[in-house]
Each structure stands twice: as structure tokens, then as C-alpha cells.
Amino acid sequence: MSLLQVTNLSKHYEGRLSLAQRLTGGRKSVVRAVNGVSLYVNKGEVLGLIGESGCGKSTLGRAILRLHEPTEGKVEFDGTDVTALSPSALKAIRRRMQIIFQDPYASLNPRRTVAEIVGLPLALHGIASGDEARAMTTQVLQRVGLQADQIDRYPHQFSGGQRQRIGIARALVSNPEFIVCDEPVSALDVSIQAQIIALLLELKQELGLTYLFISHDISVIGYLSDRVAVMYLGEIVETGPVASVLDNPRHPYTQSLLSAVPEIGAKRAKGRVRLQGDLPSPLNPPKGCKFHTRCPLAIPACQTLAPVTQTVGLDHFAACHRLEEGLSLLESAR
Amino acid sequence: MTVLLEVTNLRTEFSARAGLVRAVDGVSLQISRGECLGVVGESGSGKSVTFASIMGLVRPPGRVTQGTIFFDGCDLRGMSPEEMRAVRGRDIAMTMQDALTALNPALTVGEQLAEVLIAHDETLPTGRAARHNAIKDRCVEMLGLVGIPSPDSRLRQYPHEFSGGMRQRIMIAIALACRPKLLIADEPTTALDVTIQAQVLELISDIRAQMGMAVALITHDLGVVAEHCDRVMVMYAGQVVEEGPTDDVIGHPRHPYTRGLLASIPRPAMRGQPLTPIVGQVPNLMGLAPQCRFHSRCPLAQPSCLVEVPMLPVGPGRRARCLRLEETA
Ligand SMILES: Nc1ncnc2c1ncn2[C@@H]1O[C@H](COP(=O)(O)OP(=O)(O)O)[C@@H](O)[C@H]1O
Ligand SMILES: Nc1ncnc2c1ncn2[C@@H]1O[C@H](COP(=O)(O)OP(=O)(O)O)[C@@H](O)[C@H]1O
Ligand code: SF4
Ligand code: SF4
Ligand SMILES: [Mg+2]
Ligand SMILES: [Mg+2]
Numbered sequence A: 001m002s003l004l005q006v007t008n009l010s011k012h013y014e015g016r017l018s019l020a021q022r023l024t025g026g027r028k029s030v031v032r033a034v035n036g037v038s039l040y041v042n043k044g045e046v047l048g049l050i051g052e053s054g055c056g057k058s059t060l061g062r063a064i065l066r067l068h069e070p071t072e073g074k075v076e077f078d079g080t081d082v083t084a085l086s087p088s089a090l091k092a093i094r095r096r097m098q099i100i101f102q103d104p105y106a107s108l109n110p111r112r113t114v115a116e117i118v119g120l121p122l123a124l125h126g127i128a129s130g131d132e133a134r135a136m137t138t139q140v141l142q143r144v145g146l147q148a149d150q151i152d153r154y155p156h157q158f159s160g161g162q163r164q165r166i167g168i169a170r171a172l173v174s175n176p177e178f179i180v181c182d183e184p185v186s187a188l189d190v191s192i193q194a195q196i197i198a199l200l201l202e203l204k205q206e207l208g209l210t211y212l213f214i215s216h217d218i219s220v221i222g223y224l225s226d227r228v229a230v231m232y233l234g235e236i237v238e239t240g241p242v243a244s245v246l247d248n249p250r251h252p253y254t255q256s257l258l259s260a261v262p263e264i265g266a267k268r269a270k271g272r273v274r275l276q277g278d279l280p281s282p283l284n285p286p287k288g289c290k291f292h293t294r295c296p297l298a299i300p301a302c303q304t305l306a307p308v309t310q311t312v313g314l315d316h317f318a319a320c321h322r323l324e325e326g327l328s329l330l331e332s333a334r
Numbered sequence B: 001m002t003v004l005l006e007v008t009n010l011r012t013e014f015s016a017r018a019g020l021v022r023a024v025d026g027v028s029l030q031i032s033r034g035e036c037l038g039v040v041g042e043s044g045s046g047k048s049v050t051f052a053s054i055m056g057l058v059r060p061p062g063r064v065t066q067g068t069i070f071f072d073g074c075d076l077r078g079m080s081p082e083e084m085r086a087v088r089g090r091d092i093a094m095t096m097q098d099a100l101t102a103l104n105p106a107l108t109v110g111e112q113l114a115e116v117l118i119a120h121d122e123t124l125p126t127g128r129a130a131r132h133n134a135i136k137d138r139c140v141e142m143l144g145l146v147g148i149p150s151p152d153s154r155l156r157q158y159p160h161e162f163s164g165g166m167r168q169r170i171m172i173a174i175a176l177a178c179r180p181k182l183l184i185a186d187e188p189t190t191a192l193d194v195t196i197q198a199q200v201l202e203l204i205s206d207i208r209a210q211m212g213m214a215v216a217l218i219t220h221d222l223g224v225v226a227e228h229c230d231r232v233m234v235m236y237a238g239q240v241v242e243e244g245p246t247d248d249v250i251g252h253p254r255h256p257y258t259r260g261l262l263a264s265i266p267r268p269a270m271r272g273q274p275l276t277p278i279v280g281q282v283p284n285l286m287g288l289a290p291q292c293r294f295h296s297r298c299p300l301a302q303p304s305c306l307v308e309v310p311m312l313p314v315g316p317g318r319r320a321r322c323l324r325l326e327e328t329a
Helices: A019-023 A057-064 A087-094 A114-124 A130-143 A160-172 A190-207 A218-224 A242-247 A252-260 A329-333 B047-054 B081-090 B109-120 B128-145 B164-176 B194-211 B222-228 B246-251 B256-264
Strands: A002-014 A030-042 A046-050 A072-077 A097-100 A178-182 A210-215 A227-232 A235-241 A309-313 A316-319 B003-016 B019-032 B036-040 B062-071 B092-095 B182-186 B214-218 B231-236 B239-245 B312-315 B318-320
Touching (some): A030 A072, A030 A210, A046 A057, A057 A097, A057 A178, A087 A097, A097 A160, A114 A130, A114 A160, A130 A160, A160 A190, A190 A218, A190 B256, A210 A218, A227 A242, A227 A252, A235 A242, A235 A252, A235 A309, A252 B194, B019 B047, B019 B239, B036 B047, B047 B092, B047 B182, B081 B092, B092 B164, B109 B128, B109 B164, B128 B164, B164 B182, B164 B194, B194 B222, B214 B222, B231 B256, B239 B246, B239 B256
Parallel strands (some): A046 A210, A097 A178, A178 A210, B036 B214, B036 B231, B092 B182, B182 B214
Antiparallel strands (some): A002 A030, A002 A072, B003 B019, B003 B062, B231 B239, B312 B318
């Protein structure tokens, strides 16, 4: 039984209309940030979610926690339908499902001390108060590597890496089982990034945590995930065990993404797929397969027909019309 | 290969209320014609200030206080501001990390390209109409070269009308408009996604090959350096700590900091093995004692390291700033 099961989840944002659009009677523009996503995460597992900026990773993470209300679809956590919960029941389950954000600074209230920030979930969930709350707060801050004498300081008095430790402490203090890690190391320098990754993996081991780990960095995802989901324009295009997806990527987008990563040591061994153009706007996504505007393998059918997800290996799935042909961009680029 | 840029013992300081920040302290470097030098180091290590100093772009309260900068045989530090302005854009061009703030939001992309051409291109015809047409043609050519689709119509658009990857490419087009001998690219791809990053880096490499231009590529990504740079220099806390041919430095790093950086990079092949991050954080650059700056984080540190450490030769074309190099041989 998986701890988290997401079925056909969508999140559409209603765009604001410009004055001119309203005057000409234009229809409301809709950003299809997440579109019919299904995935699962097993207990004790790390599911890595990868994709370029704007493809909908953060929206998906927030919709799973109902920080942003999903437009459609279902999220089940430990057998409970999160999407159907009343506000008070939702609040109770949030104690078990937490999130760590990319930008540690923007996500910490500058006018509160670290002890107040980290202690807030304890009060919010009625877990502890007073001296007991302070003791728990101090303990979790020390566990993430801060000194006891630093806990009455304000966020601006800390470096980026330390702020990310504060964000982790805030997520941990209510003793959750599942954490959405939304690019927690993307803003950090490589030596600090390694410290935070090591800390997150230690905590997972120690506390039996389950992560949905969001990143645009394939090296990071490949290093710490058990399974990987690849996202493009609001949809999952490929998912599977990390070794299968990285060693034998089947979707042309996954192949392009992998071949674009500069590698230390293996000097251009893989050859390079040169993708043309930028990510299309989710306001007006391409019809058919959403990757067809950039896909070197696109055929006419791709412009009109959305591909369905197929099994391509053990627990390995991809959505593309040309899977049977066994084509690989990586080989043609070599 | 002949030396194009030679910097010796450069020091740049910022005076702040709390004291003097020595952002660049005793940096020496060389770039040959047509060569690509990678400059790596964590944020705050002095990469941008080093190259802003070379370009004469350090503004008060910052000041270059020591060192010599020779470019193509000319002493840049001895030049007047007007002479320096002529060098910038014509012989050396720099692209900034943040394209949106570096481009002028009030001018179209075409106007910004034309401005550079008019200021620096002596080959433009003098007749009014001919000149106008030549500028237009060059602008279209440059935008096409950096891969902007339908460059003709996009010349009339403003920076905010382009995506992040396109803005970075436009800045490169502006930098390249006068065919500089040296392009300084300051983190040209840090803000970009990996497929767009690949496009921008291939573009710089292609143009470098076509024009025989030298490039200083500032980045914090050692993978980018491994693929694109002939030589690399690693900076830490305002100093160069290691330099040499890229394959040698990455394949067999000698300075404990370079070794730590490489060991910090997560790689899919290392799944299940623990990372060995460098402990602690970069020291405050204010009032640093004359001793090895990596001391507090170095696994090889000894009391004898609490002295000023010079760059020492460690092989052909290689130097490192460490007293215990026999430990890393
Ligand atoms: N609150 C919002 N209102 C409208 N559009 C949004 C909002 N949040 C995100 N979007 C849009 O949804 C898309 C996906 O964004 P996001 O989930 O942040 O992507 P990612 O995390 O992969 O970079 C983007 O096009 C973004 O502009
Ligand atoms: N305008 C400025 N005023 C004061 N200090 C500055 C200024 N610009 C840079 N510095 C100092 O110089 C150091 C090096 O900065 P920089 O060259 O931008 O680093 P990098 O490019 O390697 O990230 C910084 O740590 C900062 O303390
Ligand atoms: S369905 Fe067509 S356009 Fe989409 S990834 Fe497959 S080949 Fe490319
Ligand atoms: S000089 Fe000493 S402290 Fe500095 S890097 Fe070398 S071994 Fe480490
Ligand atoms: Mg995001
Ligand atoms: Mg910089």
C-alpha cells in the first residue's frame, strides 16, 4: 500500500484579463499548471520530481497538501481522501504532511525569532505549549545543526544554508510522516547543498520519513531518489525506478533533459540532443502531445493526438506515440 | 599561444561602515588568445569583483588598490576613463548574470545593439542611408547568430518581451556585436533551465570557434567547466587557490577545497553512498588574518597552516595554494 496516492490531479489558475481583452469580450484565460497527474509514493521512499521551471512542480506539491485547492482529482494519504476533508480534519492531517520551500528567506517571517517560527506548528496543532514547546523546539533545532544559543535570533541573522535548516526544523517539529521538499537546495552553493542533502537523508533514515523531492537538478534527483517522475507542461511524461529512468530513458523529453546535463569526467560521451526553442506557455499549451513543438521525433499524429501512458518496463511508464519503435535520441546524437 | 590578458597581484577593497572588505586579494591570472578559462568558486568568493576590476567597472565604495592589468599589451590601470570606455565593448565585453537588470528596459533590443555598433564599429559606412542600413543588417545578423527566431521583427521589441533564455542570448549578442577579443561571461546560465543552458553554452562555444575569441566563463558548475573550458581557476574567499588545465584539475585536484567541492557534488553513480560535504561556511572577508583561508574547514589543517600561503607549482601549468600538497599527490 502506498502512503500517498494521487489520481488524475489538476490545478488550473484563472488568469486575470487585461482591459483590452475584457472590452473585446475575451474569454477568461486559464493556466493549466497541473493537468491530470497520477502518481504514488511508498512509505519510506523518495520520489524525485524533475522538470524545467514553470512546468508545474511547485503547484503539484502544493495541491497535494491542499495549500492550493486542486481543481480536479483525488489525493489519498494513508488511506484518507485528503481532497474530501473538512477544514478541521485537513488541519489535523497537515501535522503529518509538511513542506520545505526553496527560498528559505521568503518563507520565514522576518519579524519572528527562530524559536517562534519553529514553535508555531506546535501551538497550531495543539501539540505543546510553554516550556515543553520551547524544549521541543530547541531539540529539533539542534538536530538540524543549529546552536541552542542561536534560537532567539531573527532569520536575517543567518546564512542561506542555516535558514534552510530552520525551514527543515519547522517542517519536522510536528513529527510528520511525509514531506514535500520543494527545491530545498536549489538556491544554495554546492558545499552547503551537500550539507543539506546529507541532513535530509539522515533524517529520513532516522525518522522513517517519506519524501516527494522536487528539483530541476538531475544529479541531485538521481543521487537521492528511489523513483523518478519527469514533468513537462503540467503532465508526467515518464516515471519509474531511478536506475531505469536514468539509464534507459524512454520519453524523448527525458532523453533530451539527460543529454543536456554537463557532466564531470565523461566529456560529452553521450552526444547531445539540441532542443529547439523554449517551454511553451501553459496559458496556451500545444494540442496533442505537449512536447511536439520541440520534439525531434514528432510525427504528424503528435500534433493532434495526446499519447496515453504505457508500460515500458518494470514499474516504468511513459507517454509517447513512438515508444514501440524503440527510437533513442541519445543514440542518434552520439 | 600568446597572452591576451595578464593580471598580477590584483587587490580590490570595499570600505563599509563595519570595516574594510578585501573582496579580491592578490589574484593573478592569464588568458591566452582564443582560450576559454573557467572561473569557479562559491558565491562571495570574488569572481565577479575580479572581472569587474579588470573591466574598470568597480564603483565606490569599491576601489582597486593594487596590481597590474595588461590587455593586448596595454596597461588598463593606467588608462583614462574615456580610453577604458573604448576598450569595453570593442576589445573586452562582459555579460552579467542577471540579464533583466543588465539590459536597458526602456530601449528596444535593436536600439541597444545599434548603440554598441555606433560607438565601436569603425567599419560602418559614413553615408547616412548606407550607415543606417548597415547597422540594421548587423543587428539582424547578430540576433540570428544567437538563435532568436525572426530577428527582423524582434529587433523592435523590449527586453521584458523575451524569455530568460532569450534575454541571456540577447546580452551575448550585444557583447559580441563588436567582435571582442575577450568575452567575460558572468554566470551566463545560472538562471536558466538545463536544456536552455545547453543552448547558450553551445552558442558561446560555436562563436568562440568562429571568431577566435577568448572567453572567461564564470560559473559555479564544475560540469560546465569540464565540458567547455581549457583551463580552470578555483577561487576561495577572494583568492585563487588552484589553477591548471581543466582535465588535470578535475581529474586530480590538489587543493583540499577543490577536492571538497568535487566530493560535494551529488552524482547518480554515488547513490547509497554518503556525501562528504565540506564542513562549516565561507569566512567573513572583513579583517581576515594572514593565514590559509580554508583552515577552519580543511580536513588536512595543521597549526603550521596558520601562515600566509603562496601559490605553489604542482606540475606543468598547475599551481595550488596549500602547504600540504604532498598529502594530495
Ligand atoms: N498563483 C498562481 N496564479 C497563476 N498562475 C500561477 C500561479 N502559480 C503558478 N502559476 C503558473 O503555473 C505554472 C506552473 O508554475 P509552478 O508550479 O510554480 O512551476 P515550477 O515549480 O515547476 O517552476 C507557471 O506557468 C506559473 O506561471
Ligand atoms: N558593492 C559592494 N559593496 C560591498 N561589498 C561588496 C560589493 N560587491 C561585492 N562585495 C563583496 O565582495 C565579495 C565578493 O563578491 P563577488 O565578486 O560578487 O562574489 P562572486 O561573484 O564570487 O559570488 C562579496 O562577499 C562581498 O562581500
Ligand atoms: S508523442 Fe510525438 S511529439 Fe510527443 S514525445 Fe512522442 S514522438 Fe515526441
Ligand atoms: S594550507 Fe593547510 S589548512 Fe590550508 S588548505 Fe592546505 S592543508 Fe588545508
Ligand atoms: Mg517551483
Ligand atoms: Mg558573481
